[in-house]
Amino acid sequence: MSSPLQLYVDARFISPFAMFAFVALHEKSLPFELITVDLAQQAQHAPDYIARSLTNRVPTLSHGDFHLSESSAITEYLDATFPGTDLYPRDIPSRARALQVQAWLRTDLMPLRQERSTDHVFYRTASTMPLSPEASQAKDKLLRIAATLLPAGHDYLFGDWSIADTELALMLNRLVLGGDPVPEHLASYATHQWQRPSVQQWLTLPRPAL
Amino acid sequence: MSSPLQLYVDARFISPFAMFAFVALHEKSLPFELITVDLAQQAQHAPDYIARSLTNRVPTLSHGDFHLSESSAITEYLDATFPGTDLYPRDIPSRARALQVQAWLRTDLMPLRQERSTDHVFYRTASTMPLSPEASQAKDKLLRIAATLLPAGHDYLFGDWSIADTELALMLNRLVLGGDPVPEHLASYATHQWQRPSVQQWLTLPRPAL
Ligand SMILES: [Ca+2]
Ligand SMILES: [Ca+2]
């Protein structure tokens, strides 16, 4: 008997970090219980949840008695623990580059993330406000780095799929799905990534109306 | 002949992330060239540096022709590539917890990080302003989580040293070295971590006057 898996995610299914952990579990073909935490009701501060999450954030993975937060720690844990689709490249430099992309996307581009929320991605709302100078600069940086990492004609960052593709595509889709102009090969990369079955599983979860 | 190592860090030696990569190289007993990037002069935007760093940030590690940014990706890369002191625990759950701590410290507690800058840590300036309510809440969260991860009497998060100890101690030392009250066992943990030779190597680098 293997230990049961539970994944705690936000009740609106709009956290990119919850999505990445969810996609990782699907890529590994692991059965798991999906548990929602209603952030609007401050449910992340309930003592039971704090005891598991430690940091009052989503996602949290429970694997039997082991509870783990932070999506990048979760995806590394799942990759080290379970067979199935590799979440990371196996060669050390490519793996390091994937980790770099993950860490960068979590700690940079804040004005863009604020002005192009995941509502564009998960509710398909069009963006109506032009980007501020700061967000526009972040957009230019994103597009420059994405184009460097992903030359035209490449479907994946590292030969075949890794979780870094889903994460980079999410950032690009803040623009693509919001209707901002994005160079064609990057837009089609992001669109292609969005067709992946594990991603579609997340996209089709029943969201409350905006 | 092994490929030469170069580490690009900020010229004031106050970036915690540059410090963590520096400490990791010292823990592995690796010879490397330390190269400073003068952020005050916008040197991170020089084309040569962008070509290496990709994201215009410090630190960047060059290992021969391979260039890698983001300190947590660098420490994982070094651990996977070189023998010597383990930077991460070897057992999978402890390793995952260390990665959680790293990811959490990079993406949370922002008001505290702003109001208790690394000047307190690296220049030993005393804090003169009381914490705002937001920073105070972040402080309480830090102390709660640190106490959970580190019961009294434990010298390390995971049995013996890992890079997560240096990272957690840095966050605690924003308070301890700035003169804010911190529970005794956490303060002595942070102080003890600061005696580590690899950390002392960073602390004693020649900093320009404030
Ligand atoms: Ca694997
Ligand atoms: Ca692969």
Ligand SMILES: [Ca+2]
């Ligand atoms: Ca190792």
Ligand SMILES: [Ca+2]
């Ligand atoms: Ca060890």
